[in-house]
Amino acid sequence: MTVRAVVVDDSTVIRNSLLDLLPGITSVGTFATVEDMLAAELPDHDLVILDLHLANSGQPDVRQGVAAVRSVAQAGHRVCLYTQEERPFVLASCLMAGARGMVSKASSLEAAEAAFRDVAAGELVAPARVLGLLDVLTRRRSRSFIGPRQREVLVGRARGLTYAQLSRKLFLSESTLRGYWRELTTQICAYLEETSPADIERALGLAPGDLVDLDGPREVVDGGVTERT
Numbered sequence: 001m002t003v004r005a006v007v008v009d010d011s012t013v014i015r016n017s018l019l020d021l022l023p024g025i026t027s028v029g030t031f032a033t034v035e036d037m038l039a040a041e042l043p044d045h046d047l048v049i050l051d052l053h054l055a056n057s058g059q060p061d062v063r064q065g066v067a068a069v070r071s072v073a074q075a076g077h078r079v080c081l082y083t084q085e086e087r088p089f090v091l092a093s094c095l096m097a098g099a100r101g102m103v104s105k106a107s108s109l110e111a112a113e114a115a116f117r118d119v120a121a122g123e124l125v126a127p128a129r130v131l132g133l134l135d136v137l138t139r140r141r142s143r144s145f146i147g148p149r150q151r152e153v154l155v156g157r158a159r160g161l162t163y164a165q166l167s168r169k170l171f172l173s174e175s176t177l178r179g180y181w182r183e184l185t186t187q188i189c190a191y192l193e194e195t196s197p198a199d200i201e202r203a204l205g206l207a208p209g210d211l212v213d214l215d216g217p218r219e220v221v222d223g224g225v226t227e228r229t
Contacts (some may be wrong), residue, residue, distance in 0.1 A: 003120040004028045004044065008037050008072075009051040009082070010059065014105075018049070018082075022113040033062045034071055046120040047101075048072055052083040052094070066090075066097045073098025080119040082112070088129045095134075101125035123178075124185030131158035134188055150184040153177055 006029040009015040019027040028045050031037040033054060050072060054064040063071060072079050080101035081094060091102055101119030103112050104127070115125045126134075135151075135158050149172075156166045163174040170177070 002026050003046045003117055005116065005120075006031070006037060006042060006045050006048045006077075007082075008032075008034055008048060008054070008068075010054045010056050010062075011051070014051070014082075021109050022116070024113055025116055033059055034064070034068045035062060038071065038075055045077075047078045047080050047116065049082050049116065050079050050099075052081055052085045052090075066093050069094045069099050070097040078119065080116055080125070086127075088127070088133055091127065091130045092133050095124075095126065095130070102127065102130070122185075123182060124188065128158050128160040134158075150180050150187075153180045154184055157181070 003025045005019060005025050005027060007015045007018060007027060008031045009018075010032050012032075015030040015032065019025045028043045029037070029040065031040070034050070037048070050068065052065055052068070054062050054068065069079055069081070079099045080103060081091075081099055082103050082105060084105050085091060086104070094102065101115060101123075102125065103115045107115070118125050131154065135154050149170075152170060153166065156169070161169070163177050166172075166177050167174045
């Protein structure tokens with residue numbers, strides 16, 4: 001099944017050519033800014049592929065980072081980041097803001113397409129280091145937050161294991177494991193939406209401000225957190 005996607009990226013080359021390289025993903029709209037995308041009348045689509053850093057010399061004041069993720073997600077779009085950002089706490093903050101997937105721009109085209117398709121299908125896709133943070137959060141919140149099988153899948157994915165490797169280790173089919181993962185990600189997404197950054201800082205043993213603050217109108221810009229006016 002072909003996935004219909006909108007691409008938001010300040011790079012002309014990426015937004016106009018990325019999906020031409022992914023045979024299973026069809027472009028239904030491309031934009032340089034979140035503001036332009038939100039103002040447009042979009043055709044039916046399955047996800048928005050969003051770059052995290054959108055400001056440049058030609059568009060210095062556009063919304064980006066966590067603020068951009070939140071705006072797009074709150075408008076009812078399913079968001080998958082396509083980014084060079086690697087800091088786990090920033091990426092975890094994007095999940096809290098509503099992102100349902102994140103793909104590194106260093107990924108192979110095959111891996112990127114597979115991840116986009118998984119996000120479009122409702123799965124949570126995130127790097128192992130971010131899943132490790134989620135594992136810490138769920139363990140510190142409540143032992144009954146997720147079931148034992150779901151935890152085994154989360155722990156395995158947080159350690160970079162594929163579904164095939166987990167299948168051999170747990171003696172369960174890959175389809176069964178994906179089912180556990182869908183249940184788990186639904187619960188985690190709901191948890192992140194209702195949990196404050198302060199609660200997560202305390203759960204992870206962080207100092208105030210170590211996690212990107214989502215309570216105010218701020219955004220991630222060039223390695224820091226900047227107030228939006």
